[in-house]
Amino acid sequence: MADPSSYRPQPGQVPDSPGVYRFRDEHRRVIYVGKAKSLRQRLANYFQDIAGLHPRTATMVTTAASVEWTVVSTEVEALQLEYSWIKEYDPRFNVKYRDDKSYPSLAVTMNEEYPRVQVMRGPKKKGVRYFGPYAHAWAIRETVDLMLRAFPVRTCSAGVFKRSAQIGRPCLLGYIGKCSAPCVGRVTPEEHRELAEEFCDFMAGRTGTYLSRLEAQMHEAAEEMEYEKAARLRDDIGALRRAMEKNAVVLADATDADLVAVAEDELEAAVQIFHVRGGRVRGQRGWVTDKVEAVDTAGLVEHALQQLYGEEAGEAVPKEVLVPALPEDAPALGQWLAGRRGSQVSLRIPQRGDKKALMETVHRNAQQALALHKTRRAADLTTRSRALEEIAEALGLDSAPLRIECFDISHLQGDDVVASMVVFEDGLARKGEYRRFQIKTFAGQDDVRSMHEVVSRRFRRYLQEKLKTGEWSPGDGAADGADAADAAGGAGQAQDDGRPRRFAYPPQLVVVDGGRPQVAAAQRALDELGIDDVAVCGLAKRLEEVWLPGEDDPVVLPRTSEGLYLLQRVRDEAHRFAIQYQRSKRGRRLKAGPLDEVPGLGETRKQALVKHFGSVKKLRQATIDQICEVPGIGRKTAETVAAALARAVPAAPAVNTATGEIMEEETPAPAGTSSERGTDR
Template sequence: MADPASYRPRPGSIPTDPGVYRFFDAFGHVLYVGKAKNLRQRLNSYFADPKALHFRTQTMVRTAAKVEWTVVANELEALQLEYTWIQQFDPRFNVKYRDDKSYPWLAVTMNEEYPRVFVGRGAKKRGVRYFGPFGQAWAIRETVDLLLRVFPMRSCTQGVFNRARSSGRPCLLGDIGKCSAPCVGRVSPEEHRAIAEDFCSFMGGNTGGIIGRIERDMYDASAELNFERAAVLRDSLAALKKVQEKNSVVLSDGVRADIVGLADDGHQVSVQAFHVVDGRIRGERGWIADRADDRSLSELLEAFLEQLYTDDLEIPPLILTSVEAEDTLIADLSVRRGSKVDIRVPLRGEKRALLDTVVRNAEMSLAQAKLRRSTDLTSRSLALEELTDALGLEEPPLRIECFDISHTMGTETVGSMVVFEDGMPRKSEYRRFIIKSFEGSNDVAAMSEVLHRRLRRLTDERTADVKVDPTTGEAARFSYAPALIVVDGGLPQVNAAAAVLREHGLDGEIALCGLAKRLEEVWVPGEEYPLILPRASEGLYLLQRLRDEAHRFAITHHRSRRAKTVVESVLDGVPGLGELRRKALLTYFGSLRKLRQAGVEEIAQVPGFGPRLAASVKAAVADTGGEAINLTTGEVTEA
């Protein structure tokens, strides 16, 4: 038996989203299928102390050799997908759903004189209208109970109906208004059938009217201080919305399609494919490959589908993708299939929802591959060796610092420094820089200033032999010189950085290079032409990670400063509004749009605010134009 620790996923690599997981044995057979509202929490429980597990679960995790998971949108979709895969794979360690049980349907017997509504399971019958299936039987039963107040149709069995008809007395549902009592002639067969048709119309999608009415009744009950009735209506509304919740992992019966989603970060591409048969997901596969060239996603899709549909996989009549396909690909697959193949990008509806799920899984697979690659000791060692050879260094650069500049039209210019040691981020030593020495857009001057400040700190600590930072009391960190400095940019940025190194007398001690975004060129001081590393090079991958991390760190700092500057400029001149109260507004509302939309009474509820100050703030933000600033990200949009 296998040791569960040998295939346990890396810490943090399991998402916290709802989904379905599968345990496989060494031969690729599915041993167990399960669902989870939180995949990380559920899967971690399998790798806890084996003594705390049930004997059957212990046997399963020791027999398994691999675990995979698929992320979906909600718990209902996870339940539906789990059921489908248990029926398909028949895992030996699954007990649930191996019998003839199935998901509940809502049925209306339109083939009877007095149609009846009920919740049932099993095979469908002719003449009965079905809705569903649904994930939770309790939710549909509560909804039916609610709808019977609006559509009082028959819900009793034939025996109860016949007894009421012979006695001339309706049952309790007729007395409390949940049935129109056709058994005693209160309504004619035609009137009762019309009620049943309205019920079916509502369940078929005409839900706006009844939901709006329930919401209005709930708010009216709350306004009248009838909180008990409001609570009942609130719970009924929740059950109604639960039953109407969209399920994007189940399509219409008879649908045969493949859904293909792509995720690309410029260095690697991830492809995820769901195979749908009769409206159910019958299979799921994923691939990750390094980018070997600059081909577009449409060209990569064509190459992928040409390889996917070999002799052992039938071409479906419908292929849904996240990128547009070329006409030549559609024609070629149609010829190979012998009939028309439709390849398209859905924009809305259940097919779009399922495609979004596929793309999300592709993105997560790509993130997991990047995490495995960045934490793999062999890959990191190879990356450092490749950089040593490419840059002509005497020894591997164990400490690398990367610098980037971010601004908006020359305003709020900031710089960032990220540190990698042994090929891994050292986030405790990241630093941000605020550029105030000049105005305007000048990335080269900004890069020069950032490096001056960084290297001056290095030389000052060395000269003073500083061992402890006087401001924090911690050990001085910047007396340790980097082996390599990477700047985000081409030859101008590299030349500016080289000048700074010479000025501080460090040009013979610290290596330098720049990474240009356009063609991923590596620029070295004194060289007329850049270095071109292979696309699959681990050394290039490490430089790209450094550049992307420095860019992310700079952008985050820039956005936070831009948001703060915008708010301060808007609220300048408001009497009595100091720094603490500004922060309170930021925390309470989160964006200027929400602050503008708020009334004086709502602003006055912010801690430290009163009616007079709230009125001043409202007057200040009322004339700020049509822009909305997210105070967390700094994004500017139209209000």
């Protein structure tokens, strides 16, 4: 690992002008390429205290062994040179989008004597007109099949074309009228090229003029009593309209635009692009990338535009490019796009109307693409096995942790403190074994004490299960005063298949959401209970570092590690489950309203009252006898409730501070039965 100060440029060496810089490693390989308005200011950011750098940036500068730069005259030149160097050197620390699949395009080979319509994948070729890309090849073939009736352009391969010319007979498409059969001389090369150009114009969105011309020809043929020709033209128009209906109008005024949306998390990002031509969505594509450098949404957009238009020119670059965030050098990027197109390009964020609505649709597609990518990654058995092996190796475990339990604490400014426990077995979530905890011993924002309590309670249950089966006795090392009552509520009961209901199986690894303090608290809880065969680690959210008990420095897993990815999934699931429970508790408390002021009325009976009557408003209207009908409510309690509600003056609706929702008294209480199942109280 190199010290950045060993290759830091001397003061005054770096010019204060636009340029492109390259970091090289000890083997002279380029590992990062960047551009800057001011090389001096940008490079100075890399040579500050490493502790203040983003972890990914710190990794890059400690991997590098030298830096060099090239001065250019404008920011646009810097953008062009950066793109060229990234393509040439393929630096490991630059964001590189990879297609989640190979997208097919509809291609017309205008560079041939007899242009051919076909499905094409891969790099684009000079002299070929492309439309798309499309999500599926069959969508292209359906469109072409409908349009060949009106535009009988050649679709056959070179071999079929040559053989038909040799034998003097066209192929089947020539006989059924879906090919003009230039192979046997039915049309001249000039006439066939004109057909191909009309086909391209129609696909490019210039449909109105051509359809109007066909309708005029149809009416003219009908007036001249050429009914067969009129019927053929009518069928051609119908086929073209059906082809147009496959792409509904999404933007008015025949807009040509590309919409780019980004969905991201800490490690990965998904980009989706919708190609709109003539107001219709003509193609869609998407990429998924690893965030190997410290980059925000604007930076991801800039990299996406570079990759999208780096090899494009002319009409392939639309008049408008709509993005979720403008890159830092948006004016220079706009000039670069204008240079690729040959005319002005508008690069902006849609603010309202149809374009904003369509951008939201593109963003939803990006979110789904990222979720699908993660699902496929998590579902792969080989990947999961590798992730567990990497975790075992990084943490020094004897074997792969087949069962992982993760704990997280959630509260709102010290109120409604709860915890969650999620379970992953063989790298997959076991939602049926998730548990939720209410923190009992204190209230406040002390996550360390809360973590100690919840881990203690979980493993006391485990010891209680072993006590019931005779596998453990109190003298085997548990701390004095272990709360045996914590195992009440059927902890030792078995299900129909003989499997214990709760906490019977210990994990090989306990993961806590937090850093060194939370890890120490969890380890202390296990030590107090005499449990020494369960490993503990913590995943700190900000830097994604793995902390081990008693260690001064964290374990830093490679950002491409499947083990780190699995730990993040476990941690994020525990966080989601804890937040969900905390919000539900807060929501139920807000809905109870005046019942909070009734002395001696606990949470369970409050919920029973609200559930029985449907709302506090209806409960206020009930008689004492009706209140007594609620299970667990005696007459004295009913009188206290009625008196308290009679004194209470209906106030303004309570507001859930987490969601901003107005929680009115009339809001029906949720069915508490299913939501409370699996809760450790």
